[in-house]
Amino acid sequence: MKILATDYDNTLKRKKVTKQDLAAIDKFRREGNKFGIVTGRSINMIKTSLNYFHVKYDFIVGINGGIILDDQNNILDYHLFDYQTALAIIGDLYDLNNDICGFCDGIRYTRLAFKKKPFNFIRAFVLGLRASRRRKILKTEKIASFFILNDNPDQVKRVYDHFTNHYDNISVFLNGNDIVDISAKDVSKSAAVKFIADYYRADKVYTIGDSMNDIDMITAFNGFAVSTAEDEIKEVAEAVFNDFKELIDYIDNDQSDKHLWKGK
The missing domain is CATH 3.30.1240.10 (Hypothetical Protein, Haloacid Dehalogenase-like Hydrolase; Chain: A; domain 2)
Known part of the structure; x- marks a missing residue:
């Protein structure tokens, strides 16, 4: 089973979430894989937008890794300040x-x-x-x-x-x-994706983003950047994709061991 964890603003949603990307994500999930959002937004803020654009998901990582929910709104992990x-x-x-x-x-x-x-x-x-x-x-x-x-x-x-x-x-x-x-302290997108990978017992993990708060999860998982990403992100990304159809086509055909989840 594969996991695809994506940043939201300016990555999946660039002005809008396209029907082509939604169809690619739906196909990815129907094949038994897990798809989720990893964002700096709070849960209510991200859900408002996901509902508006009809994005289906298996998990949400909110506030840069501070809270993780499954698709049934169960809290899987939660970090609070002193x-x-x-x-x-x-x-x-x-x-x-x-x-x-x-x-x-x-x-x-x-x-x-x-x-x-x-x-x-x-x-x-x-x-x-x-x-x-x-x-x-x-x-x-x-x-x-x-x-x-x-x-x-x-x-x-x-x-x-x-x-x-x-x-x-x-x-x-x-x-x-x-x-x-x-x-x-110790909250990060990469730590949250590692939690998700262990929780779902993933075989392979893929990440994608566009900005500096995505860099840790991109470097930790040999992840990707969107074509509109900041230059610093493109420099560390394994590859750059124009849209999620292109990304998921790549994942479907990936035979490398670069994205194997080491936690297995």
């Missing part, structure tokens, strides 16, 4: 001048800041940013991820450097040119 660390991060985020930032429990998210710029309203709609009440999440003391969005690349770097340099018990990810994601 609550005092989470409160310290919230304090830092209030001091930093971000366009949009917030946190989530893995499923729901809430905002800490939202500058009322026209593009921010568009971005919130596209990403499915439907906020829960902050107090509801804080009351549970379950915080699994933070996200920060900024239009200014210098501010993005400042935020990334701040959390990378001031904390040694968290994981910090650059997601494209305008997003920083923060998760609990």
